[in-house]
Amino acid sequence: MPATDKSVPPDALQEFSDLQRRISGSLSALQAAAGATFGCSEKDAVYHEDKLTLYRYRPLAASANLPPILIVYALVNRPYMMDLQPDRSLIRRLLEQGLDVYLIDWGYPDGADRYTDLNDYINGYIDRCLGVVLREHQLKSTTLLGVCQGGSFSLCYTALHPGRVRNLITMVTPVDFHTPDNLLAKWVRGLDIDALVSANGIVSGDLLNAAYVSLMPFRLLQQKYVNLLELGDDQAAMENFVRMEKWIFDSPDQAGEAFRQFARWFFQENRLMSGTLEIGGRRVDLKQITQPVLNIYGKQDHLVPPDASIPLGQLVGSSDYRALPLSVGHIGMYVSSRAQRELPQAIAEWLRR
Amino acid sequence: MAADQMPGPNEWAAAMQKTQDDVMRQWTEMANAWSKAASGVLQVPAAPPPMPPGGGAEVAQKFMAQFEQYLGVSRSLWDLLGRTATVQEPEQRTRVFTEGLQALQQQFAGLWGATAFGAPLSGAALPFAQGGFGFPGMMPGASPGFGAMFGGGNPFGFAAPGATSAAPWLSMPALGPAREQQEAWQKLTQISGRVAQAQMKLSSQWNEIIALALRELGSKITPQLSSGAPPGSVKEVYELWVNSAESAYARIAHGAAFIQAQSELTNALSQLRIAQRELLEDFSRQFDLPTRAELNSIHQQLRELKAALHKSGGG
Numbered sequence: 209m210p211a212t213d214k215s216v217p218p219d220a221l222q223e224f225s226d227l228q229r230r231i232s233g234s235l236s237a238l239q240a241a242a243g244a245t246f247g248c249s250e251k252d253a254v255y256h257e258d259k260l261t262l263y264r265y266r267p268l269a270a271s272a273n274l275p276p277i278l279i280v281y282a283l284v285n286r287p288y289m290m291d292l293q294p295d296r297s298l299i300r301r302l303l304e305q306g307l308d309v310y311l312i313d314w315g316y317p318d319g320a321d322r323y324t325d326l327n328d329y330i331n332g333y334i335d336r337c338l339g340v341v342l343r344e345h346q347l348k349s350t351t352l353l354g355v356c357q358g359g360s361f362s363l364c365y366t367a368l369h370p371g372r373v374r375n376l377i378t379m380v381t382p383v384d385f386h387t388p389d390n391l392l393a394k395w396v397r398g399l400d401i402d403a404l405v406s407a408n409g410i411v412s413g414d415l416l417n418a419a420y421v422s423l424m425p426f427r428l429l430q431q432k433y434v435n436l437l438e439l440g441d442d443q444a445a446m447e448n449f450v451r452m453e454k455w456i457f458d459s460p461d462q463a464g465e466a467f468r469q470f471a472r473w474f475f476q477e478n479r480l481m482s483g484t485l486e487i488g489g490r491r492v493d494l495k496q497i498t499q500p501v502l503n504i505y506g507k508q509d510h511l512v513p514p515d516a517s518i519p520l521g522q523l524v525g526s527s528d529y530r531a532l533p534l535s536v537g538h539i540g541m542y543v544s545s546r547a548q549r550e551l552p553q554a555i556a557e558w559l560r561r
Numbered sequence: 562m563a564a565d566q567m568p569g570p571n572e573w574a575a576a577m578q579k580t581q582d583d584v585m586r587q588w589t590e591m592a593n594a595w596s597k598a599a600s601g602v603l604q605v606p607a608a609p610p611p612m613p614p615g616g617g618a619e620v621a622q623k624f625m626a627q628f629e630q631y632l633g634v635s636r637s638l639w640d641l642l643g644r645t646a647t648v649q650e651p652e653q654r655t656r657v658f659t660e661g662l663q664a665l666q667q668q669f670a671g672l673w674g675a676t677a678f679g680a681p682l683s684g685a686a687l688p689f690a691q692g693g694f695g696f697p698g699m700m701p702g703a704s705p706g707f708g709a710m711f712g713g714g715n716p717f718g719f720a721a722p723g724a725t726s727a728a729p730w731l732s733m734p735a736l737g738p739a740r741e742q743q744e745a746w747q748k749l750t751q752i753s754g755r756v757a758q759a760q761m762k763l764s765s766q767w768n769e770i771i772a773l774a775l776r777e778l779g780s781k782i783t784p785q786l787s788s789g790a791p792p793g794s795v796k797e798v799y800e801l802w803v804n805s806a807e808s809a810y811a812r813i814a815h816g817a818a819f820i821q822a823q824s825e826l827t828n829a830l831s832q833l834r835i836a837q838r839e840l841l842e843d844f845s846r847q848f849d850l851p852t853r854a855e856l857n858s859i860h861q862q863l864r865e866l867k868a869a870l871h872k873s874g875g876g
Contacts, residue, residue, distance in 0.1 A: 223794055223795050223796070319856070320860055320863075322857070323860055323861060323864045324864075332871070391811075391814060394815060394820055395820060395823060397820075398824030399827055399828065400824075400827075400828040400831060403828055403832055403835065404827070404828075404831045406835055407830075407831040408834070409857075424807055425810065426803045426806040426810065427807055430803070431800075431803045434799070
């Protein structure tokens with residue numbers, strides 16, 4: 209690096225000196241944050257199948273006498289994001305509203321799951337988990353809350369089994385995968401999915417993570433860690449960061465066939481939008497969804513842009529459809545103070561209406 | 562940023578060095594502490610234990626890597642601003658700054674895949690190729706590495722895989738008792754060539770991103786220089802750089818050329834991995850070792866059994 213004798217202002221040296229101090233504080237706080245725990249609300253496993261576990265959360269308030277909610281989370285991340293810590297837990301806030309909450313934890317697929325396909329997930333696992341909930345409460349139908357990819361699954365399930373879903377809530381759920389601002393979808397469209405799955409068998413979660421952070425590489429691979437300095441020795445903030453980091457990179461591998469079908473049918477061919485999707489040999493007709501639908505999306509979501517969620521209202525057959533946009537991003541939907549404040553109450557009120 | 566107040570490069574370098582040394586010392590102490598704790602519990606040697614993903618240790622490691630890059634980027638940009646500030650005449654000052662940015666373009670682009678800017682560049686370049694491709698320690702697009710795997714020898718006695726694509730044996734029809742193996746090696750080498758070409762194509766896209774990012778940065782800073790109010794801190798310059806880089810990246814990454822280049826590379830890497838596995842399976846069969854194909858067959862049978870069980874109401 210060529211430099212003249214007069215190249216650096218004294219302020220810069222001072223800044224680096226300050227930086228050094230902050231790094232020292234940050235590293236100590238990071239070290240202390242290594243033991244940060246994840247998941248906070250008490251729950252009981254009520255059903256197991258293969259890698260899957262169905263949990264029921266213990267109540268935190270008097271029952272609101274509403275049908276239980278079954279949360280269908282995405283396959284691509286772990287569901288503890290819904291219950292990360294006491295002050296950042298959508299599940300906890302729902303429990304405080306007197307709601308009865310169940311959640312499907314898909315577990316970590318491995319090489320033995322390479323042939324598990326979307327039919328297994330949607331008409332198999334989800335159906336059997338819902339069956340457990342309905343039997344326990346002696347109901348014929350209840351509320352399904354699908355999150356992200358789990359929202360797309362919930363749409364398929366509801367369209368195929370409308371009699372078993374009383375209310376459908378979709379959260380940060382993509383429906384139209386070909387919107388102009390969906391960078392991830394543009395990238396996936398050019399891929400040879402057969403070769404990718406054939407080469408990998410099950411598709412690595414690390415690979416998916418690399419794709420996600422590549423959507424904003426300078427921010428997500430570098431600036432984020434530089435900004436960590438601003439936290440200094442704030443232990444609580446550092447623990448929050450470590451929890452978030454753990455969740456972001458704790459991505460399960462994907463069952464090969466399910467990945468192949470999801471990437472091709474949803475991302476490349478946009479079949480949910482065009483009405484040409486078939487699961488288990490049956491057409492997924494979203495017009496069959498006539499029950500009340502609440503569609504929640506983030507206005508600043510870069511993973512599932514608003515335009516990918518908004519068309520749902522035009523596609524379902526329900527006359528009781530409500531869109532609920534929040535001024536948050538994809539992750540903010542789970543953990544931001546705004547979402548914590550507004551979302552659970554909105555869900556409870558919508559269910560009570 | 563008056564020129565006569567500025568310390569020389571030795572002071573700058575000393576401050577940088579001290580900061581890096583101090584951070585490395587703390588990091589080493591921390592790693593040693595972990596190592597000590599782990600050896601007490603697990604009775605393992607004093608090497609640092611593997612870090613759980615997302616734990617404090619891994620975050621600290623990422624933090625350190627990114628901090629080094631932050632220093633590198635910030636220093637380059639700040640140094641340029643410092644040199645610009647020594648020029649009194651406004652037009653000349655703008656010229657020095659613009660030329661400096663052009664020089665940085667070469668420097669930043671030249672660092673493709675290198676340590677200093679490795680994460681934002683190489684990490685982002687191959688989103689679908691990370692983690693899932695290649696053998697451990699093998700860079701995507703590198704020579705398939707079978708020679709190294711088999712102790713440097715070639716198990717089949719043919720020309721080394723990874724030989725240049727112009728090698729005559731590549732275009733020869735495979736003959737004789739080992740024709741199947743030769744054909745497999747030929748295929749592998751041809752795919753390696755495709756990977757290398759695709760990598761170059763994507764690299765050129767990244768060069769464009771860096772060039773555009775620096776132009777955007779220049780358009781933000783030049784008016785500030787002209788008005789006599791340049792950025793006041795290293796962090797401020799860095800933030801401007803990140804904003805410019807993301808903006809440039811967004812524009813190019815949405816474009817057909819980038820998408821095509823990335824797809825070609827990812828698809829070539831998939832083919833490379835498939836070809837590698839075919840060779841490996843053939844080798845395994847020669848030693849009567851289990852193969853992925855055998856396991857897949859068993860998984861298929863289990864799946865069919867399970868489906869039949871569910872259908873009969875037994876599952």
